[in-house]
Amino acid sequence: xxxxxxxxxxxxxxxxxxxxxxxxxxxxxxxxxxxxxxxxxxxxxxxxxxxxxxxxxxxxxxxxxxxxxxxxxxxxxxxxxxxxxxxxxxxxxxxxxxxxxxxxxxxxxxxxxxxxxxxxxxxxxxxxxxxxxxxxxxxxxxxxxxxxxxxxxxxxxxxxxxxxxxxxxxxxxxxxxxxxxxxxxxxxxxxxxxxxxxxxxxxxxxxxxxxxxxxxxxxxxxxxxxxxxxxxxxxxxxxxxxxxxxxxxxxxxxxxxxxxxxxxxxxxxxxxxxxxxxxxxxxxxxxxxxxxxxxxxxxxxxxxxxxxxxxxxxxxxxxxxxxxxxxxxxxxxxxxxxxxxxxxxxxxxxxxxxxxxxxxxxxxxxxxxxxxxxxxxxxxxxxxxxxxxxxxxxxxxxxxxxxxxxxxxxxxxxxxxxxxxxxxxxxxxxxxxxxxxxxxxxxxxxxxxxxxxxxxxxxxxxxxxxxxxxxxxxxxxx
Amino acid sequence: xxxxxxxxxxxxxxxxxxxxxxxxxxxxxxxxxxxxxxxxxxxxxxxxxxxxxxxxxxxxxxxxxxxxxxxxxxxxxxxxxxxxxxxxxxxxxxxxxxxxxxxxxxxxxxxxxxxxxxxxxxxxxxxxxxxxxxxxxxxxxxxxxxxxxxxxxxxxxxxxxxxxxxxxxxxxxxxxxxxxxxxxxxxxxxxxxxxxxxxxxxxxxxxxxxxxxxxxxxxxxxxxxxxxxxxxxxxxxxxxxxxxxxxxxxxxxxxxxxxxxxxxxxxxxxxxxxxxxxxxxxxxxxxxxxxxxxxxxxxxxxxxxxxx
Numbered sequence: 001x002x003x004x005x006x007x008x009x010x011x012x013x014x015x016x017x018x019x020x021x022x023x024x025x026x027x028x029x030x031x032x033x034x035x036x037x038x039x040x041x042x043x044x045x046x047x048x049x050x051x052x053x054x055x056x057x058x059x060x061x062x063x064x065x066x067x068x069x070x071x072x073x074x075x076x077x078x079x080x081x082x083x084x085x086x087x088x089x090x091x092x093x094x095x096x097x098x099x100x101x102x103x104x105x106x107x108x109x110x111x112x113x114x115x116x117x118x119x120x121x122x123x124x125x126x127x128x129x130x131x132x133x134x135x136x137x138x139x140x141x142x143x144x145x146x147x148x149x150x151x152x153x154x155x156x157x158x159x160x161x162x163x164x165x166x167x168x169x170x171x172x173x174x175x176x177x178x179x180x181x182x183x184x185x186x187x188x189x190x191x192x193x194x195x196x197x198x199x200x201x202x203x204x205x206x207x208x209x210x211x212x213x214x215x216x217x218x219x220x221x222x223x224x225x226x227x228x229x230x231x232x233x234x235x236x237x238x239x240x241x242x243x244x245x246x247x248x249x250x251x252x253x254x255x256x257x258x259x260x261x262x263x264x265x266x267x268x269x270x271x272x273x274x275x276x277x278x279x280x281x282x283x284x285x286x287x288x289x290x291x292x293x294x295x296x297x298x299x300x301x302x303x304x305x306x307x308x309x310x311x312x313x314x315x316x317x318x319x320x321x322x323x324x325x326x327x328x329x330x331x332x333x334x335x336x337x338x339x340x341x342x343x344x345x346x347x348x349x350x351x352x353x354x355x356x357x358x359x360x361x362x363x364x365x366x367x368x369x370x371x372x373x374x375x376x377x378x379x380x381x382x383x384x385x386x387x388x389x390x391x392x393x394x395x396x397x398x399x400x401x402x403x404x405x406x407x408x409x410x411x412x413x414x415x416x417x418x419x420x421x422x423x424x425x426x427x428x429x430x431x432x433x434x435x436x437x438x439x440x441x442x443x444x445x446x447x448x449x450x451x452x453x454x455x456x457x458x459x460x461x462x463x464x465x466x467x468x469x470x471x472x473x474x475x476x477x478x
Numbered sequence: 479x480x481x482x483x484x485x486x487x488x489x490x491x492x493x494x495x496x497x498x499x500x501x502x503x504x505x506x507x508x509x510x511x512x513x514x515x516x517x518x519x520x521x522x523x524x525x526x527x528x529x530x531x532x533x534x535x536x537x538x539x540x541x542x543x544x545x546x547x548x549x550x551x552x553x554x555x556x557x558x559x560x561x562x563x564x565x566x567x568x569x570x571x572x573x574x575x576x577x578x579x580x581x582x583x584x585x586x587x588x589x590x591x592x593x594x595x596x597x598x599x600x601x602x603x604x605x606x607x608x609x610x611x612x613x614x615x616x617x618x619x620x621x622x623x624x625x626x627x628x629x630x631x632x633x634x635x636x637x638x639x640x641x642x643x644x645x646x647x648x649x650x651x652x653x654x655x656x657x658x659x660x661x662x663x664x665x666x667x668x669x670x671x672x673x674x675x676x677x678x679x680x681x682x683x684x685x686x687x688x689x690x691x692x693x694x695x696x697x698x699x700x701x702x703x704x705x706x707x708x709x710x711x712x713x714x715x716x717x718x719x720x721x722x723x724x725x726x727x728x729x730x731x732x733x734x735x736x737x738x739x740x741x742x743x744x745x746x747x748x749x750x751x752x753x754x755x756x757x758x759x760x761x762x763x764x765x766x767x768x769x770x771x772x773x774x775x776x777x778x779x780x781x782x783x784x785x786x
Contacts, residue, residue: 006626020479191484196486418634449709453489460493465500465634 001044004207004467011041012257017259027184031154034181034261038163042127043428045167049125052090056060057160059086060135064149064156067142078144080477081096083139089134094124098329129325133292135160138174140296147175155181164257166251170268170288177265186260192442194261197456201440202252204459208465209426210245212419213238220414224399228407231414239389241423244273247286248345252438273381274359276373278342279352281381289325293318304347311347316340322377326388331396335387342380358435380454420464499742500633502620506651507639509629511609513651514551516619519573522548524655525564525700526584527555529715533765534582535655538774543782548580550655553610559589561603563611570699572617572707580709580781583701583745584715585736587729590697592690596654600692660767661760668760675761676720683724694735701743710745711781712736715773716754717763748780 001007010478023030043050063083067445070076100130138159141147150156159178166172220235221393248269255265268288275281282290296304298318302310316337323336346352359374366374383400390396433439440459444452480581506513510531524534530552540546550570558564572579592598605611607629607647613621631639642648653752663671706708714736717725725732740747750773757769 187482189479189481192482193485311535457489457492458494460489461496464493465637466632 001041003250003257004203007044011037011044013179014262016260024187026152027182028386030185031158033183033242034158035154035161036161038158038161038166040159041163042166045126046123047165049123051129052125052128053161054157056090056132057089058134059083060139060160061150061153061156062367063139064142065151067139068149077467080139080269084136087136091128091132094122094128094329097122098136120196130171131160131166132290133171134174137171137292137296138178141174147178147329150178152182154291157375162258162263164254164261164263165265168247168254169286170251170254170265171292172265172288173222175191177263180263187262190447191259195256198256198259198438200250200256200456200459200463201438202254202256203248203463205245207249207250208245208461210242210249212416212466213242214247216414216416216419217242217389221395223398224395224402227413228410229350229403229405230408230410231412232403233408234414236386236389236399236403236420240273240385241426242380243385244269255438260454267437270359271430271439273378274374274431274434276355276359276370277346277351278339278377278380279346280355281341281377282339283356289322293322297321304352308348312344315343315347319343330393331390334393335384338384338387342384389475418466421454421460490678496693497633498620500636501622503703504620504625504629504636505559506642506653507649508553508659509631510649510651511553511557512624512629513653514620514655515609515613515621515624517549517615517617519548520551520571521573521576522546522579522581523568524548524582524584525550525558525568526531526552526582526713527558527586528553529586529717529764530582530584531655531657532583532659532714532760533715533770533773534713534777535656535770535774537656538771539778539781540654542775542778543580547578548582548654550657552584552655555586555588557608557610559591559605559777560700561598561605562600562696563603563606563608565696565700565703567613567616569703570614572706575612579704581704581708581710582713582777583697583704583710584713585661585713586727587732588686589610590689590693592687592693593685593726594687596687598690598692607760620672623720631673636714644746645675658759658767659764663760671760672718672720672762675763676724679721679724679763683728686728689729689735692740698739698743699703701739705743705745709781709784710743711777711784712740712745712747713777714747714749714751715765716750716757717773718754718759720753721763722751746780746784748777750776760768 005284018037019030023033036169039050042053060083063079067076067079070079073233102208103221138147138156142149155178158181159172159174162172163176192350217235217239220231220238224232224235251268255268258265266288268286270284270287272281272284275284296312301314303314304311319336319340320333321336323332323334323339326332326335343352346354355373386399387393387396390399429443430439433441433443436442444455447455504512504516510528520574522728524530524536531550534550534552536548536550537594539548549571551568552558593604598604603611606776609624612627615621615623625633625636647662648658650658652658661668701710701712714733729735733751736747739745757773758766759769760766
């Protein structure tokens with residue numbers, strides 16, 4: 001079920017009413033409602049893959065309990081690796097099987113040995129990369145004794161499959177989300193309104209910004225040979241806005257929906273395009289995934305301790321794995337590698353934690369240095385996004401090679417004025433609201449209520465007027 | 479909670495009313511089909527593909543035949559090949575009390591052929607998944623089912639697309655259902671458009687398998703249904719030479735098959751293909767504005783003669 005669909009517009013109020021009016025007296029029943037609703041939400045796409053979530057839930061629930069009972073190191077290790085193998089095994093099979101087979105075949109062909117590929121027609125279960133990481137973090141945290149396992153299967157099942165963030169995150173940690181299923185939730189007007197406001201902003205990002213950019217991005221990327229360099233650059237810039245609007249929009253809707261039900265999820269995007277360097281960008285982009293890799297891959301590898309070569313190795317591993325997590329294609333791996341290359345100089349000169357505050361925190365405008373930093377970071381990010389969007393490495397390199405041309409300074413052949421205006425307004429609002437959890441959280445609170453409502457009404461009408469055809473969220477494929 | 483729900487409901491009502499007001503501004507500029515689903519039930523119809531939608535001008539025919547108000551309910555090759563969905567939509571569009579209507583049934587090979595790999599049986603037609611099969615009421619204004627589910631543009635365009643497009647061209651569906659495509663073209667642009675259409679139809683030709691007995695059956699059922707309400711004329715509109723070659727490749731015996739149906743069902747066949755070189759086309763198979771006028775006039779004269 002898509003957040004931007006009529007199905008969800010009907011589903012959400014029904015669950016909301018059942019949640020607050022029918023089941024609110026009994027926490028257990030309320031959690032059962034969340035679990036069932038989450039399975040309905042997921043099964044709406046393809047009910048057959050529910051079995052995967054249920055199985056993954058059962059495995060990690062049981063392993064969690066076993067880990068708590070066991071003190072023997074070897075047994076604990078065995079339990080941990082069972083969980084890792086089951087979860088990564090599913091992920092590996094559904095997401096990466098064909099990729100490995102194809103590359104294996106290509107490698108052999110390169111040495112002159114022709115072998116017949118045995119690829120399968122595998123459907124990638126929506127959200128598998130997200131809920132797999134979520135359940136894995138639960139087991140790892142118990143193994144590391146950072147978390148006590150739960151005896152409440154319903155709460156655990158609801159934690160794994162919580163519908164607002166099931167298919168595209170944020171990837172929640174059990175330490176944050178699971179305890180919220182143990183406590184009685186009470187309806188708070190301010191929280192619910194805040195949730196709705198965040199949903200509204202998420203829909204704006206997705207439907208107005210991302211979907212409208214998508215149309216031009218597809219046209220330009222699919223016919224890149226027909227356009228000059230300036231149009232190709234514009235296409236890459238549009239993709240930067242598309243992916244930000246799409247993914248952070250999804251996160252906003254997920255977080256806002258959770259707030260309607262009394263849950264608090266972690267912020268997943270913190271205005272990444274206002275970053276002054278690439279390290280700051282990665283602290284602000286897809287925070288739940290970056291911190292997951294930091295805590296469960298980077299730090300166990302030694303993190304930024306040890307020799308310079310260890311640091312370089314660790315940075316490359318984390319970025320390459322992160323790239324590969326996004327998809328079974330070399331384009332994602334190169335995208336990860338490129339970001340590692342961007343990041344390394346900052347790490348080597350120990351300037352990767354310079355910009356930890358909000359840009360121009362107490363000012364209206366950034367200074368020259370900050371502006372240059374943001375512009376530079378944005379441009380190198382845009383270049384990296386080309387790999388992310390391209391269908392193949394060849395497509396990406398062709399696209400980039402055509403960018404290096406004097407026509408870069410020509411007026412682009414494609415000039416959608418309405419989209420330029422929308423993006424400009426969007427940037428202004430995001431800039432004005434950059435100190436908050438999402439741009440419009442308290443942005444217009446100094447205005448009288450009626451004016452504020454009118455602004456929200458204008459945003460809603462813009463979504464209605466500028467909404468293109470319903471588009472799937474990009475991150476569903478990961 | 480009560481306060482929250484009250485505010486939500488009020489906000490949604492305001493949003494709903496505003497959206498409805500915007501949607502109700504949709505008209506013939508909105509897209510090539512919308513208006514056809516917003517007019518009242520009709521007593522006389524032109525049915526067929528986009529060739530008929532653009533090429534047959536009801537006002538010309540209505541001016542020449544007294545007491546006639548024929549409506550253009552033709553769509554496109556993709557949406558309205560002959561089949562159950564189109565017949566059912568025609569049944570909904572036609573006033574069931576009609577007894578002496580006039581019906582122009584435009585025929586061409588594409589509308590009775592099957593595409594390769596197309597699942598086609600008496601229970602399933604691919605076009606039933608389009609607006610043609612899904613719009614239950616083709617006589618409602620505004621038609622929310624169409625606008626919410628099948629309108630492809632952004633709703634802001636309902637408000638902004640009210641005149642000629644940025645090429646200075648008119649694309650407008652009139653209240654009589656005629657889709658006016660008036661292009662401000664140089665001969666070079668026309669030649670290039672014809673080239674590109676012919677090229678794309680050569681590819682489309684490869685997607686087609688050949689004649690479908692089911693579609694033929696439904697063509698006959700459609701004729702028979704319309705004959706219960708008046709006189710039916712089968713019309714083959716002219717196209718240029720290259721397009722005809724492609725069509726002949728697809729269905730070489732097309733004319734004789736239609737002649738057979740014409741004789742069997744006693745529905746006159748107006749075949750304008752022999753005079754194809756007398757007309758001009760925007761892209762090789764759609765008549766331009768002036769040629770459409772001329773063809774409509776000829777059809778009206780022939781009907782008048784037939785009626786006498």
